[in-house]
Amino acid sequence: MQCTPSRSLDVSPASSNPNETTPTGTGKLPAWLQWCLVGCLSVATTVPLEIAGFPAALLMGPMIAGIIVALSGGTIRLPRIFFFGVQVVLALMIATMISQDFLGTFAENWLLMLFVVVSVIGVSTLSGWMIARTGVLPGTTAIWGSSAGAASTMMIMAEAYGADARLVAFMQYLRVVFVATCATLVAHFGGHDGAAVPPHAWFEPVPMLPLIAMLGIGILAGLLGQKLRVPAGAFLVPFALAAVLNSSGTVEIALPQWLLVISFTLLGWNIGLGFTRAILLHARRALLPTVASIIVLISFSGLLAGLLILVLGIDPLTAYLATSPGGLDSIAIIAASSNVNVAFIMTLQTARLILVTILGPWLARFMADRA
Template sequence: MQGLTIRGMRWALLVALSVLLAAGFELAGLSAGLLLGPMVAAIIFALRGSAMKVHTRLFQAAQALIGILIAHSITGDIAATVIADWPIFLGCTVATLSASACLGYLLSRWQVLPDTTAIWGSMPGAASAMTIMADSFGADSRLVAFMTYTRVVCVAGVASVLAALLTGTAHGNVVAELFAPVSWTVTVVSLGVAIVGAVGGVALGVPAGALVGTLLLGAALNLAGLAAVALPGWLLAIGYALVGWRIGLNFTRETVRMAKRALPRVLMAVAALLCFAFAIALALTRLADIDLLTAYLAVSPGGMDSVAIIAASIKVDLPFVMAMQFLRFAVVLIAGPAVARIAARRFVGE
């Protein structure tokens, strides 16, 4: 009973700190405060040895909610954009994946991180899939997770600061957005889509299946005009918090202790990857005639769910961002493990 009470108090404190930080980030003009607040709060608790974790089912539920958020933005214009500009989309995807693989190979070759850990940790997106594949290949999955989620946190932070610098204000009226009216019929249908899509995606064994399954089902219904999908802002905020806690609580004291010596070099590697992504974004602004913030979010090597949350909270071309992110996500899931294996085998062979 006492253990349950202590655990409950910890979660209550985490919720309270998350709300305070989220409000602070929003007032400071940073985007996605509803994601960054819980994420930072969870990191603080994790590094203090709280031994807390977000249950997998809850995280899958949060992914399903984010899937609805993305599906809502998928329109016929996205398909037309991808078809019309497919060389740009494919080129950016290949460039990001190639840069990540090369960076990981160099970090391994220079022994910044042990064995093939850096190769797997440098793969953009599909964090859970890369962690699982790394473990099966003999790399240290804890360090891979550390590097992956460090990159996600950095991407989210840079995107928020960039949004504030480029737009002057990174968000609108947060309270109004949280309680903006959404039809109960649409909400119920969307929750049904989320449940069916999440269960189906997980059952099929697709990495991030709850997110992908819900996204595909919701987008198909949306594009076909059979059903509109949307959720109230307050419900999405719960999903944001769960995603932020899941990421932040992965920063355990044990993992950080193991990675302490490599942390400066890991941060340098992440910075190099972000600079490369920014260079691609600059080129994209000329090739696709889009604004810099949209281009950066489209090619940023963070998780698709966190990027979706950030993109939805600021004025960017959300369909373009999610089209690029989804295409890269698909390519990483299909080709990422193979690319990592090839680089890893070559490194081990030397």
């Protein structure tokens, strides 16, 4: 049964959280003290990863810290306005790495890319159908939770089509954690670490007027994307606009490192703080089937990455990140932190997001009816 969408902003696991009655553990602490705790834990988890040379350590450390605080009873959540800001900054960051051959990359390899995208969507939909067949989850919830698209977009669409947004949030963000962790390990042990930025370089000056102008343009483009209900519009619309301006030489985008560090940290918290006890209890029956489907999907994506390596001759990490089943923002950060072909990765990831958004509602109804 189709419902009218009730939200225009991106939904995070926090916003889909059931009401928690009696705080326990960390949840008994004042909110400011919980934020201090997650901040201290973020430092404790990020520094060792940075020293070890892991890509995207500034994302993974805060994500781990957020999970620890959430599972210990924490009640704090990242406000939506901050998540919106993170998406805009990440869009501008990735746009600085896109050259004029972005569309050319798709034009030259569109048939192979289309095959890869359709294959990932097909396997993820089949996984959702199999979970639905077990009776552990309702049909549409299982399908949307398994969909290989941007997690926030899938939750908006799932709620609009009558699925349980809490379970979809759990399934989507659990996959994000698995994919981000695997991609980080592959990048590190595969010798694809990017050049680490020393802390003293975080505060190197950048031209402020162009920065303020570009951030203003990005925010307006993000708001427009949300207003027009573009899938992941807060990310894709600023990204598309900034990529065109940057690759054409119209605008030279320069983002300060401190702003990127803050954005990576906030995104890690947004993911990690969604794994509350309430959601885990709500989704406990679906945990094992969900983990199994994630492992199958990641393994299948690895096979597709092998196909890209054989056919196109690209490096393994570029192929793996390009075929990884979400999330778009975390994959973008890992790609930006590694020596890879960012344009190829973003082309394939964006194509999959657009296609799964177009086909998602029809696939969810079709497979749910047969489950």
